[in-house]
Amino acid sequence: MHADHFQGNEGRSLQIQTSTILIASDIHIREANEDKVQCLLAALQQIDPAVTKTFVFLGDIFDFCFGDSPYFQNKFNAIGAAVSRLTTRGVEVLFLHGNHEFFLPKLGWEGVTWISSRDHVLTTSTGERVALTHGDFLLAPWHYRVYMGCVRSTLSRLIARQLPQEKFDAACLGLAAKSRKNGAYKEVPHRRLLEAATRWIAQKGCTVGIMGHYHLPYDYTKDGCRILCLPAWDTPNLLAYDGTHWGRISL
Numbered sequence: 001m002h003a004d005h006f007q008g009n010e011g012r013s014l015q016i017q018t019s020t021i022l023i024a025s026d027i028h029i030r031e032a033n034e035d036k037v038q039c040l041l042a043a044l045q046q047i048d049p050a051v052t053k054t055f056v057f058l059g060d061i062f063d064f065c066f067g068d069s070p071y072f073q074n075k076f077n078a079i080g081a082a083v084s085r086l087t088t089r090g091v092e093v094l095f096l097h098g099n100h101e102f103f104l105p106k107l108g109w110e111g112v113t114w115i116s117s118r119d120h121v122l123t124t125s126t127g128e129r130v131a132l133t134h135g136d137f138l139l140a141p142w143h144y145r146v147y148m149g150c151v152r153s154t155l156s157r158l159i160a161r162q163l164p165q166e167k168f169d170a171a172c173l174g175l176a177a178k179s180r181k182n183g184a185y186k187e188v189p190h191r192r193l194l195e196a197a198t199r200w201i202a203q204k205g206c207t208v209g210i211m212g213h214y215h216l217p218y219d220y221t222k223d224g225c226r227i228l229c230l231p232a233w234d235t236p237n238l239l240a241y242d243g244t245h246w247g248r249i250s251l
């Protein structure tokens with residue numbers, strides 16, 4: 001791993017109360033009562049709606065979630081209530097899908113803006129265009145795109161609904177844990193990934209691009225495009241913007 005890929009990381013750390021944009025990614029919540037959930041709820045509590053305009057969930061907030069099912073709607077009900085409360089206090093909440101999440105809008109969280117496309121452009125108060133994506137599509141081969149298209153189809157949704165949900169949940173959480181153990185996140189071709197990310201940022205007409213998925217704290221600038229990546233919640237963290245600078249908050 002080359003130190004250059006993480007340039008700028010020694011930069012400032014910000015605070016929740018003084019941030020206009022807050023981003024959480026790759027929490028990988030498995031159970032509703034785990035510590036990471038308490039940590040997230042405590043962070044949401046600290047938000048001052050007079051300061052914070054936007055809160056972004058950048059995908060893989062859940063280690064597995066199939067939104068079109070009363071089982072998952074109930075399982076994550078408390079998180080949904082806290083997030084909806086934030087929107088009623090005037091904070092815009094954006095939620096992008098990760099590769100562990102399916103049909104999330106069906107969770108029915110009031111007030112949340114679900115982004116179903118692969119990426120989204122956010123404009124800061126100073127007019128800076130920020131590209132957001134979970135990140136799994138940046139280096140994806142064509143068959144991954146076809147596979148995801150199938151998994152996210154209406155047919156898959158209707159089949160998934162017929163399964164016994166608790167067993168379905170356990171099986172998918174088992175698969176997620178197994179893929180982590182097999183090191184799915186370890187072999188990252190940094191150079192190729194950062195080049196793809198830089199091209200994506202430029203294509204979107206942005207100067208900053210933010211992603212998760214790779215669980216690595218990239219902070220890399222090339223050709224006027226800055227790519228920031230959030231680590232997973234093995235160490236709970238947010239990415240924040242205070243109106244001038246981007247920085248990390250550790251929770």
Ligand SMILES: [Mn+2]
Pocket residue numbers: 059060098099100134136212213214
């Ligand atoms: Mn992911």
